[in-house]
Amino acid sequence: MMRDSEREVIRTLALFKEIADVEFERLIEGAFLQRFPMHVVLINEGEHPDFLHVVVEGTVELFARYEARETTIEILQPVTTFILAAIVRDDVYLKSARTLAPSRILMIPAANVREIFGRDPVFARAVVDELAIRYRRLVRTLKDQKLRTGVERLANWILEADRQQGGSGRIALPYEKRTLSALLGMTPENLSRTLASLSAHGISGNGREIVISDRGALVSCARPDPLIDGPE
Amino acid sequence: MMRDSEREVIRTLALFKEIADVEFERLIEGAFLQRFPMHVVLINEGEHPDFLHVVVEGTVELFARYEARETTIEILQPVTTFILAAIVRDDVYLKSARTLAPSRILMIPAANVREIFGRDPVFARAVVDELAIRYRRLVRTLKDQKLRTGVERLANWILEADRQQGGSGRIALPYEKRTLSALLGMTPENLSRTLASLSAHGISGNGREIVISDRGALVSCARPDPLIDGPE
DNA sequence: CGCAAAATTGAACCCAATCAATGTTCGTGG
DNA sequence: CCACGAACATTGATTGGGTTCAATTTTGCG
Numbered sequence: 001m002m003r004d005s006e007r008e009v010i011r012t013l014a015l016f017k018e019i020a021d022v023e024f025e026r027l028i029e030g031a032f033l034q035r036f037p038m039h040v041v042l043i044n045e046g047e048h049p050d051f052l053h054v055v056v057e058g059t060v061e062l063f064a065r066y067e068a069r070e071t072t073i074e075i076l077q078p079v080t081t082f083i084l085a086a087i088v089r090d091d092v093y094l095k096s097a098r099t100l101a102p103s104r105i106l107m108i109p110a111a112n113v114r115e116i117f118g119r120d121p122v123f124a125r126a127v128v129d130e131l132a133i134r135y136r137r138l139v140r141t142l143k144d145q146k147l148r149t150g151v152e153r154l155a156n157w158i159l160e161a162d163r164q165q166g167g168s169g170r171i172a173l174p175y176e177k178r179t180l181s182a183l184l185g186m187t188p189e190n191l192s193r194t195l196a197s198l199s200a201h202g203i204s205g206n207g208r209e210i211v212i213s214d215r216g217a218l219v220s221c222a223r224p225d226p227l228i229d230g231p232e
Numbered sequence: 233m234m235r236d237s238e239r240e241v242i243r244t245l246a247l248f249k250e251i252a253d254v255e256f257e258r259l260i261e262g263a264f265l266q267r268f269p270m271h272v273v274l275i276n277e278g279e280h281p282d283f284l285h286v287v288v289e290g291t292v293e294l295f296a297r298y299e300a301r302e303t304t305i306e307i308l309q310p311v312t313t314f315i316l317a318a319i320v321r322d323d324v325y326l327k328s329a330r331t332l333a334p335s336r337i338l339m340i341p342a343a344n345v346r347e348i349f350g351r352d353p354v355f356a357r358a359v360v361d362e363l364a365i366r367y368r369r370l371v372r373t374l375k376d377q378k379l380r381t382g383v384e385r386l387a388n389w390i391l392e393a394d395r396q397q398g399g400s401g402r403i404a405l406p407y408e409k410r411t412l413s414a415l416l417g418m419t420p421e422n423l424s425r426t427l428a429s430l431s432a433h434g435i436s437g438n439g440r441e442i443v444i445s446d447r448g449a450l451v452s453c454a455r456p457d458p459l460i461d462g463p464e
Numbered sequence: 465c466g467c468a469a470a471a472t473t474g475a476a477c478c479c480a481a482t483c484a485a486t487g488t489t490c491g492t493g494g
Numbered sequence: 495c496c497a498c499g500a501a502c503a504t505t506g507a508t509t510g511g512g513t514t515c516a517a518t519t520t521t522g523c524g
Contacts, residue, residue, distance in 0.1 A: 045459055121353055124360065135366055135370065136323075138371065186481090207503095227278060227296070408470070410470070419512075425512090426512095
């Protein structure tokens with residue numbers, strides 16, 4: 001099901017790093033690594049969880065629908081697990097998931113997760129850490145959403161993206177702009193305009209690239225806050 | 233520090249219900265139950281966590297600031313714990329907390345929580361459950377915020393409040409309207425208008441009371457969704 | 465009572481959504 | 495490899511939901 005190299009990568013995840021080999025082997029027994037094309041729905045909100053998912057390669061978007069509307073909750077890059085909370089609670093998904101790029105997803109049977117969790121305190125500790133991190137990330141997202149304007153959200157997203165990409169000041173958009181707009185809680189049209197308006201605040205760039213030409217100006221526009229934009 | 237009756241109430245919390253007496257006693261060793269007047273700040277975002285808090289009586293608001301703005305994240309009624317995630321991560325608070333009513337708060341030393349957590353699998357399991365529940369609640373909040381208009385958020389809040397108060401169709405506002413407006417992500421002025429506009433959709437009431445006069449009309453306006461408004 | 469804070473109401477304004485049209489990108493198949 | 499088409503992105507015009515500012519009324523509490 002998995003090459004050794006892949007197994008090693010997954011092993012380095014905080015969620016699995018500390019557990020004993022025996023437990024790890026038991027955990028991924030019956031797991032399988034599957035390749036998916038772009039724009040494939042992996043999970044539908046409302047369904048029941050059978051597997052813990054791990055993005056091994058590619059990009060996964062967590063999104064949600066209501067009536068005819070749709071919004072992005074989070075975008076996951078390798079290597080990350082998702083829908084852990086639904087498995088722990090053994091309750092329906094609150095979010096859907098789809099690939100934004102050709103991806104490889106590891107699917108670990110939910111029963112395994114619960115079994116190891118119930119028996120291995122080390123793994124239990126890791127699950128708690130993971131959930132707490134996720135919780136705090138979501139708090140940051142909600143603050144970002146409720147306390148900032150569209151311009152501020154975008155400006156801070158750019159700063160964060162730059163940081164993640166090495167801080168060179170040249171950012172390659174990791175996904176489509178329509179996706180980014182949904183993530184930031186605005187329409188594609190509005191993102192377009194907002195981005196254009198930031199050219200007066202230290203931003204230039206075209207197409208799939210954004211360039212920070214005047215970081216000071218951008219920062220004074222974004223006013224980043226460690227309690228919203230922090231790394232974790 | 234605590235009366236037996238209070239101890240019993242806390243013991244019934246999901247977080248503590250299953251653990252052994254010995255562990256529970258150890259957990260609340262050095263804990264203290266304190267009375268606070270209305271509008272007292274218990275926690276400031278950015279500070280470091282020393283205690284796990286439990287609302288034993290009264291009401292606590294979790295809120296956050298950014299620049300000159302402020303918003304409500306969650307409002308807690310007895311009996312509920314809060315800031316568990318910060319303790320687990322041993323990292324600064326992302327939210328502040330204040331009392332909205334005269335309250336009694338149980339404060340359990342963070343060190344105790346970590347100690348028992350590291351030793352008692354039953355408690356570890358409870359912590360995971362608690363975090364997963366909180367996480368899912370926050371997902372619902374974020375969906376509510378990003379996918380609904382102000383009218384819809386208010387209408388659904390009314391339905392939920394009615395449910396919690398027994399479904400009689402008469403709802404007593406549990407806190408000030410300015411607080412509700414912050415919780416719903418709008419200004420007090422806007423809440424006023426929105427509430428007035430709902431009188432055309434099955435709502436009447438004055439002052440601190442809201443009456444559902446036509447539930448069908450309200451529901452068709454609110455369009456509740458089990459994946460947003462669910463109980464948990 | 466009487467004051468201070470909260471709530472309501474009105475008017476003007478602004479940010480963002482919608483509708484509509486055009487330009488651009490990118491993946492696909494010939 | 496190029497041409498084509500569909501989806502994405504941009505731009506403009508308009509609408510609308512929500513905020514802000516301001517003034518008044520009501521509530522709650524000492």
